[in-house]
Amino acid sequence: MFVCLCHGITDKQIADAARKEGIGNMRELRKQLGVGSQCGKCVQLAQQVIDNTIVDE
Ligand code: FES
Numbered sequence: 001m002f003v004c005l006c007h008g009i010t011d012k013q014i015a016d017a018a019r020k021e022g023i024g025n026m027r028e029l030r031k032q033l034g035v036g037s038q039c040g041k042c043v044q045l046a047q048q049v050i051d052n053t054i055v056d057e
Helices: 011-021 028-035 042-055
Strands: 002-004
Touching: 002 011, 002 042, 011 028, 011 042, 028 042
Parallel strands: none
Antiparallel strands: none
């Protein structure tokens, strides 16, 4: 599912970034994938995906 429509980023891409590249917060995710850098609507959901991914490990 798409989380960030502005940049076409899916929840899977965010989870992968959290797992493989150790992305742990929105600031890092924004820098890496651009998520949340345009309209900002995706920020809350993207944060949830990061949190859930980290909790799952
Ligand atoms: Fe992510 Fe707009 S949907 S910045």
